Amino acid sequence: MSENRDDKPMSNEESPLISRRTMLASIGLSGMALAMGSTLGGAVGADSHTVTAASYGTGKYLDSVIITVDSIAALRQFAPKSGYSVVRTASYYAGMGKGGNEFVWAASSTEPDNGGSIIAVDGLAAGRWKSTQYKLNPFQFGAYGDLLIDQSVEVFTNANIISGHDDTDAFQRMLNTVQYTAYRNNISKMKYGATVNHVFEVHDAAYYVRDTLYVRSGTDIEFLGNAAIFFDPTTSKDLFSPNYQEMAVAFAVKTGWNAQTIVGIRLKGGVYVGNVTKTSTVHANRCFNGANAYKWVIDNVLVERFAIGCHLYPLDTSPWTGTRRGNFYENELRNCAFHECLLGFWNQANVTQCTNLTVGGGYIVGGAGAANIADYYVRNEGGGLSVNGFNVAPAGAAVKPAKAVVYDTCAGSFWGGGYTEYFNYFFELNPVHRWGGFSFKSNVTYKETEDCYIKFTEGYFAKYDYAAKTWTETDNPTEGHNQLLMSSAFDFGRNPQLIDDFFEFLPQYDFKYGMYGVRMNGNTVNKKLVYDVKRFESVWTGFTSRNGIRLWNKGSEGAELAFPIKNKQLDAYVCILYREIAPFDPRNFKLNVLEYNGTNKRITVGDDVVDYGNGWKLATVRNVNELVNKGNFIITLPVGTRIEIEHIGAYASGFPIAPVYMQYEPKVDSRNAFSLNTNYSGGKFAVGDFMYPVNTTNSSNVALNEQKINFSLCVQEGTLKPATDMAQYSSLATAATVATEAPNLINLATGSFVLDTYYGVGDWIAVTQNGTTQQCKIVGRVFDANGQPTSQVIIDKTINNGTATVALGQAPIYRNVFQKIVRRSLPFAPPSVAANTTNSSNVAQSFASVGNVVDSFFEGDLKGTRMYAKVTAANTITVYHENPTSAAVDVSAATLTLVIYTSGNEMA
16 A cells, blocks of 8 residues: 555544553563653653642642742752742752742652652652643753854864753653653644643753654644754764654554554744764754654744754554554644755655745755755655745755755645745656646746756656667556656646647647658758658657657758747747757757847747656747747757757647647648748658649749659658758769668668768668669668667668668659649739620640649739639630629739649659
C-alpha cells in the first residue's frame, strides 16, 4: 500500500492515558528500567493532577501565609509547617534571578521529583511541593540561557562559544512534565495543552542545547521575544523529536494506531540555529522531527543550519509493531522560515497546510567554497500539500540548489501566491500516482533564459537511446504513464489554449509533411541543411508524436527558417517541443524580428520552460508586439546545429505542459488557395496524402515537370523538393559512388560526391549495385556512440557490402501524379457586352484538353455580369462574358486568372 494512503482515522480506543501500573504490568521487569529511564523522565503513567487554585478549592490556601525561599535547593530543605502551605522561589539557583516559581504542598504525593514543577523535601518519603503555574519555562527547571558567542565569526560552532551553560537537561526536565498519551477519536476537541499538566513559555534568551529534546502529544511551547536555541550535537541528532522508545513501550500496552501517533504539538516562535557549516559532515540533523505527526502546528519560527529544517512523515514503526502504524496528516506550518539548511522542508505527510513559507540559502550551504550544497530547498512526497504564500529562493545566481528549488511528486499539490528567482529548475516533478495532480497559480517568478520552470525526474518519461537503438522504459510502468503525463489535474499558471489560426498555413507545425509551409531564407546551396522527416523512420524515436523533423546544418553559414504568421495574437506564446542533439541556445527561437517599425524593439526570444528529463524540452517565445498581426516566427540554425522538433504551436493564456495536436490537411487542398510561394517546400508525403499539384504561370506554354509542381496525390512515399532545393541537383555529376554495408546501410558522405546534404529520412534514391537498380526509401539514420547523427542512413531494401552508385543530375522522380493544376494569370480587357448578350474570347493554353474543368476569377468590377470559361478545343480556353441585364455594360480591364484542372497519371 502506498504510504500516502497509509493514514487511518483515529479510532475510538479506550483508556487514552497509559498509567504506570498498566504499562509495567504489560512489559514485565525487562521493561521496567526503560519505563523509569531518563528518556521517559518519570512522565509516562504518572497520576495526573493539574495544580491550580481550582484544584484545591478557591480560598483554601490563598489566605495562608506565603513565604519565599531563594532557590530550589532551599525548597528541598524546607519542610512544611502549619500556616505555610504556599512557598515561592525567588530563583532556580540562588542569586541568579531566573526561574522563580510558586508551589503548594501536596501532603500525600509520592511523585518523582522532576527538578522543576514537583520538588521532594529531603528526608520525607511522602509529600511534594507542586507548582501552581500552568505556564512553565525552562528557567524553572534549571536552564541558564546565558550562551555568549563570538559574533564576528561567520557561523556558530562550539569553537566560537565565549561562555555559557548546557541547558539540554533543563529543557528535557520541563518537557517531561507532559505525559505520553494515546488520544481517542474526539481529537478535534483537544486544545493545545488542555489534556496535559502544563504549557511552556521560553523567555527571551540564548540557550545552548547539545542533545535531542523529546516531545509528546499535546506539547505546547511558545518562544517569546528573541528566544533562541543554539543546537550543537556531537553526532547527527534531531532537536525536537518523538521518543521512539516510548512509542515502543506504548505499543506493548495499546496496539492501535492512536498509540503510535504523536498528536497536537504546537511550537510557536523562536530562533533555532544548528551547527551545519560549509564543510561539516557530522552536524545537527532535523530541527523538527515530525514522525507520525498529526495536527501539529509550527508557527512563526526561524530555523537555520540544520540538515533538514522540518520533516513531516510516516514513521516506520515496524521494528516494534510488525507493520507500520500511526497517522501523519493535517499538520500546519505558519510563517515559517528555513535558511541555510541542506533541505529546508521535507513533507511526506498528507493534507499539510503551509502559509507564508520561506526557504532559502546560499551564504553557508551552497556558498562560495561550500562542500555542503542543497539538492532541493523543499521536498514534497505527501498527498494534498497546499502552500499559500511562499518565498523559496537562493541568495543569488551563483548559489542555486544543485537539482531544483522544489521536488514534488504531484499527489494533489497546490502552490499559490509565491515568489522565486535564481534557479536552474524551479520544480522537479516526479508524479508517482497515475491520477495525482499539481497546480501552480498566481506567482511571481524571475527566470533567466536558460532556467526552466519544470523538470520531470529522469526516468519518468521513456527515452530512446540513439546509440544503443533501444528504448529506456519509464521507472513506473505500472502507474500507466509510459509516455504521457497522467493526472487528474495538471495546471501551471493559466489555462492555455491552442490558437489554430496563428500560422498562415497550419494550425500547428508537427512536420507531418516535412518542411511544408516553411521558408528558408538566403542561399540554400551554401547552407546545406539536412532534414529527416521522422514519420518515415522504421523505428519510432520520438516523444509525443510519430511526426517531427530532424535538422542538421552542415553548411558553411547559419541557416534561418521562417514560419509565416497571419494572426499574431498579442500575449500569445509560441511553444516549441525540441531535443537538442548538440548544445542549442533557445534564444535562436524568435518573434518580431525587424517587425516593430522596422526595428527589433519588440523582438522576443525563446526561454526553456519544461525539461522532460529524457532529452526533450519545451521552449516558449511570447509575442509582445501590439503593432502588427502578421510576420514570421524565426528559427536560427547556427553552423553545426543538430536538433529535433516535434511541435511548434501558438497558445493563448500561457503554455501547456504537453503540446496539443490537431489533424489537418495542407492548405493547398483548398481550391481557394491553390499554391504556395515558390520559397516554400512541398515537404515529404506518404501514400494517400492528397495535395493539388499547382503550376503557376503567366505563359501560354507550361512544362509540367517535377520542378514546377508543388503538390500531388502520392502513390509512392517520398519527397517533393522545393525549387530552391532543386537548383542544387543541376550542378551534380551523373552519379556518385557511395560505400555500403549489408544489409541496408549507405554512407552518403563517402565516394565521389558528398550526398548527405541532399538526402534525408523520407527521400527516395535510385541505388545501383552489381548492375541492379533499386528504388530505395531512406527509413532511418545511424547515430554514433555519443548519440550524434552520422551520414550513414538506413534504406528499405537489402544491399551488399562494398559500394553502389546513386543517380544524380536530375530532379528525383518519386511519385505518380493523379491530377495536375495550371493557374494562369493574364491582363484581360473585356469588350462592351450588349444587353442580354454573351461575348466570348479565346485564350491559348498548352495542355488544356476538351473535358478539363476550368475556373475563372476576374479581379475587376463585373457590374452585374458574370464570367466563366471552358476548354473548347485542344490548347484553347474560351472565356465567356454574359450580361443578363437590360442595358449594355462596359467593364474596365483587370487581371483574369484561369485555373485548369488537367488529368493524367503520367510521371512528372
